Amino acid sequence: MVKLFPPNSRTEFIDLVCAGMSIDRAARRVGAAGATGTAWWSQSGQMSINMGMHGGLVDPAPDVDIAGDWTLTAFDRGMIQMGRRSGLSYAAIGKSIGRNKSVVWREVNRNMGADGVYYASAAHTKAHQARHRPKPLKLALNEPLCSLIAVWMYDGWSPKLISSMLAFYCPEDETMQVSHETIYQALYVQTRGSLRADLAEKLSLKRKKRVSHSADRHKNSPYKEALKISDRPPEIADRAIPGHWEGDLIIGCDGTAIGTLVERSTRFVILLHLPGDHSADTVAAAMIREMGKLPEHLRRSVTWDRGTELAEYAQIQTALDLTLYFCDPHSPWQRGSNENTNRLLRFWFEKGSDLSTHTPDDLQRVAAKLNRRPRPTLNLETPAYRLNQLLLEAKTPALP
The missing domain is CATH 3.30.420.10 (Ribonuclease H-like superfamily/Ribonuclease H)
Structure with a gap:
C-alpha cells in the first residue's frame, strides 16, 4: 500500500534540508521514511549532500540575503513558488516581485526538479553555492588579449583607456573585452597575475601596489569614532x-x-x-x-x-x-x-x-x-x- 502525504510535505522536507537538516531527520519531521526522503531529494534537490543522521548540506544559504538589485532574493523565490503553485502566469508572478516575466521563466526552468516542481529553498541554495564557485580568470588563458594589453601598456596607455578601446574595437567579441579593474588585479594581485610583472612599471604612477581611492576619504570620515x-x-x-x-x-x-x-x-x-x-x-x-x-x-x-x-x-x-x-x-x-x-x-x-x-x-x-x-x-x-x-x-x- 502506497502511503499518501499531504501536498506540502515534500516542500516542507526540501525547506528543512536546505536549512541544514539531514535527510533522515527532515524525513522524520514530515512523517516520511528516510528512503522516501532520499528519493524526494534526488528528484528535487539536485545538490550533493552528506548522508547520515548528522549529514546535510555543506553550504546552506545564509538567513540574510547577499543581494543587489539584479539578483533574486529568498522572498522573490518564495513568491515564484507560490505563484507557480497557484497557477499564475510568468507575467503575473514577475509583476508581483517587480521583475520581467523572462527573469521568472529563466529562474523556473533553470531550477525545475526532475519531478516537474519548482522549490524556492532549493533554488535559493543553488544560487548561493554558485556564487562561491571559483570563476575562471578572464586573462588566464587568453594570450592574444594579454599580448594586446602589453603592447598598449608599453605605449603608455592606462588600464582605463585600454578597457575602453577594447570595447570600441571588439564590440561583438566578449573574449577580447576586459574591465580596467581586471587589468589592475592581474598586475598587482599575485593569485590573479596573468600579465607580466614588469608591466606595472609602465603605469604612469609606477606604484608597487595599488592604493585605495577611499584612503583619503576615510581619513576625514565622520564615522571614525562610530x-x-x-x-x-x-x-x-x-x-x-x-x-x-x-x-x-x-x-x-x-x-x-x-x-x-x-x-x-x-x-x-x-x-x-x-x-x-x-x-x-x-x-x-x-x-x-x-x-x-x-x-x-x-x-x-x-x-x-x-x-x-x-x-x-x-x-x-x-x-x-x-x-x-x-x-x-x-x-x-x-x-x-x-x-x-x-x-x-x-x-x-x-x-x-x-x-x-x-x-x-x-x-x-x-x-x-x-x-x-x-x-x-x-x-x-x-x-x-x-x-x-x-x-x-x-x-x-x-x-x-
Whole structure:
C-alpha cells in the first residue's frame, strides 16, 4: 500500500534540508521514511549532500540575503513558488516581485526538479553555492588579449583607456573585452597575475601596489569614532529581540530622497519624508520625529550605511536613546532586510523619478500597504500583525 502525504510535505522536507537538516531527520519531521526522503531529494534537490543522521548540506544559504538589485532574493523565490503553485502566469508572478516575466521563466526552468516542481529553498541554495564557485580568470588563458594589453601598456596607455578601446574595437567579441579593474588585479594581485610583472612599471604612477581611492576619504570620515556592525551584540544578528532597525535612503532624480527604516524581527517599515534635501540635519530631524513615536522597547538600535546623510548620528542617539551601528564600506548586504525592502518599495518609488512629489500622507499609505503584505519569512503573517503583537505584549501586565 502506497502511503499518501499531504501536498506540502515534500516542500516542507526540501525547506528543512536546505536549512541544514539531514535527510533522515527532515524525513522524520514530515512523517516520511528516510528512503522516501532520499528519493524526494534526488528528484528535487539536485545538490550533493552528506548522508547520515548528522549529514546535510555543506553550504546552506545564509538567513540574510547577499543581494543587489539584479539578483533574486529568498522572498522573490518564495513568491515564484507560490505563484507557480497557484497557477499564475510568468507575467503575473514577475509583476508581483517587480521583475520581467523572462527573469521568472529563466529562474523556473533553470531550477525545475526532475519531478516537474519548482522549490524556492532549493533554488535559493543553488544560487548561493554558485556564487562561491571559483570563476575562471578572464586573462588566464587568453594570450592574444594579454599580448594586446602589453603592447598598449608599453605605449603608455592606462588600464582605463585600454578597457575602453577594447570595447570600441571588439564590440561583438566578449573574449577580447576586459574591465580596467581586471587589468589592475592581474598586475598587482599575485593569485590573479596573468600579465607580466614588469608591466606595472609602465603605469604612469609606477606604484608597487595599488592604493585605495577611499584612503583619503576615510581619513576625514565622520564615522571614525562610530560603532561598526561588528560591534553589534549577537541578539541583533539573530533577530531574537525586537527593536533593532536597519535604515537607508531611496534616491530619486535631482537629489530627491526618501528615508527607509525596517525593524529586523517583524520587517515593519517606517518611511521618512525628506522635503528639499537629504542632508544630515534633515535626516536626523525626520528620524527623531518618526522613531520618537515608538515605545522605548521598540527602538534599541539602528544599523545604517556610511553615507554622509547620517553624519549627525550622535544627535540621533541622544534624542532617541538608542545605539547606531554602521556597515562596512560598500557592503549593502549587511543590511539585508533593508535592501530587500527598498527593492520592494521601488514598485511605488521608481528609479529616476522625482521623489519630492510624494507627501507625508503618500508615504504613510505606501508603508501601510507594505506592512499589510504577507511575508513568507514571517510564515505569511504581516509585519503590521507582528508589530501589533509586540505592542499588546508590552501592555499586558505580568502575572504575579
